[in-house]
Amino acid sequence: MRDRGSAPATLPLITQRAFAWLKFLSVPDNFALHRRALQVAKPITREFEQTSQASGNPLTTWFEFYNIPTVYRARHGAGQIRITASEGLICAPELVLRAVVQATTTRQHQQTDLLRTFAASEDCSEILAALESFTVALETNPRGAYHNLDQVFARVNAAYFDGKVAKPRLAWNKTPTYRRLGHYQPATNTITLSLTLDSAAVPSWVIDLVMYHEMLHQVMGAHVVNGQRYSHTPAFRTAEKRFREYAQAKRILDGLIPNLSLGLESR
Incomplete structure (x- = not known):
């Protein structure tokens, strides 16, 4: 990219975020953390799917991490929900990832303080700074x-x-x-x-x-x-x-x- 005379900082913001995310994941240790976090999140989403099915309102739940400017976001569709958590949460413990799923699937935000506290933590800040450093x-x-x-x-x-x-x-x-x-x-x-x-x-x-x-x-x-x-x-x-x-x-x-x-x- 720089060889073509274009620096990442000059790209549109959405493209900067994608570029930084891919560069971040190209580092083996970062990719390993990303993969581990997905493994932690998987049984949490599966548990929610089972609960929703038992309640007669089954929802297929997708969970991913990405370089987004917020702690999390959710997109609800017919019979499904896609949860995107900040890449900064890949170092989060199971309790924090569970709080993300609860906040997005039940639309109850009792866990807001927990999520805000972790989002302000040093380990989360380190990851966000690493992402930013690429652009x-x-x-x-x-x-x-x-x-x-x-x-x-x-x-x-x-x-x-x-x-x-x-x-x-x-x-x-x-x-x-x-x-x-x-x-x-x-x-x-x-x-x-x-x-x-x-x-x-x-x-x-x-x-x-x-x-x-x-x-x-x-x-x-x-x-x-x-x-x-x-x-x-x-x-x-x-x-x-x-x-x-x-x-x-x-x-x-x-x-x-x-x-x-x-x-x-x-x-």
Whole structure:
């Protein structure tokens, strides 16, 4: 696509979503999570079908995951219902997927709080950020107006990793963001930081924390346990808090960015 002179960020939004979804699933670990989530959802939908049949109103139920802008959507037709859940829910436990089916098939929304809480979780946010990273416009020049990502990486690498972390691709997100400040994309070995951080109001040690967080993702990776993906494990949190100015930097980020989702514990 880029070879033809067209960047994903210039495509119509619906096409961007499809492109990002296919790129995301081309990563074997992501495809494995997607497949596992479908396996978890299958008996839930089968159970609903049996209940609907027993009630004399049988419904064939289809369940899928896709890159949609909402947590879920449902399309009702003659004798059937198609449920589409956000791809961000592929790391969700059975309880959350059951809540999606209940909300769409019974049209009762007692589980709304549960779904909202999980949609705002760090693991869900990581998946959504990974999807977005395939189409977002990046500024590949690491030198910003106030901060140079090459210098930030070198500083953090020397201070916390003995200079042993191989340098990934470093980029600014061209569009300032007010929810997520950084992301590590293993598929392209890229650390992206939000342009929001390239400000005179952001001290160097604050942006260092964001870089440190993403470098931990680069070094530690994600862990899959019983088919579920975990990025922010207890070991990750312990390592994260070794950052010398962690508490002070986090307070500044909390004040600077409402509804922060760095992967830091701030929701």
